[in-house]
Amino acid sequence: MRQYELLNLCLRELQGSKVPSDKKLRIxxxxxxxxxxxxxxxVESRVWNDATxxxxxxxxxxxxxxxxxxxxxxDRDLLIGQLEKLKEALNDYSEAKRTDTGPGTKERDRAxxxxxxTV
Numbered sequence: 001m002r003q004y005e006l007l008n009l010c011l012r013e014l015q016g017s018k019v020p021s022d023k024k025l026r027i028x029x030x031x032x033x034x035x036x037x038x039x040x041x042x043v044e045s046r047v048w049n050d051a052t053x054x055x056x057x058x059x060x061x062x063x064x065x066x067x068x069x070x071x072x073x074x075d076r077d078l079l080i081g082q083l084e085k086l087k088e089a090l091n092d093y094s095e096a097k098r099t100d101t102g103p104g105t106k107e108r109d110r111a112x113x114x115x116x117x118t119v
Contacts, residue, residue, distance in 0.1 A: 003047055006057040007035050010064040017068035023076045027064070030083035037090040060086065 010031050014024060037043055047053040060082065067079045 001038065001044065001048060002054045003057040004035060004038055006054075006061045007031050007038070010061050013061075013064050013068045018071070019068060019076065023080070026080055027067075027076070027083065030080065030087060034083065034087045034090065037087060043090050056086070 011028065014027055014031070017024065019027065038047065063079050063082060067075045
């Protein structure tokens with residue numbers, strides 16, 4: 001899967017960078033968490049050979065390369081935000097497929113829906 005390969009490239013870029021340790025660790029954790037989400041069947045089937053998704057992950061790789069070559073706190077923070085949003089969007093899609101609810105539905109709302117159906 002091309003997206004997975006791009007995340008691996010991001011991790012390699014990060015390894016050789018001079019990004020401060022705390023930010024480097026945060027970015028690395030987010031990249032690894034995103035890789036784990038990609039391994040879920042419902043996510044993998046959605047992004048497999050999806051050109052839009054591949055472009056998004058390539059853009060992420062370019063952002064990581066940019067951040068690794070610069071010493072700019074604002075760029076690092078933007079990258080962390082981008083990674084968090086990407087991971088959350090993939091997680092929302094995965095959760096929606098598993099529970100047959102729409103993306104973005106909160107766990108509390110699903111629990112309430114389940115409760116009201118059984119009463």
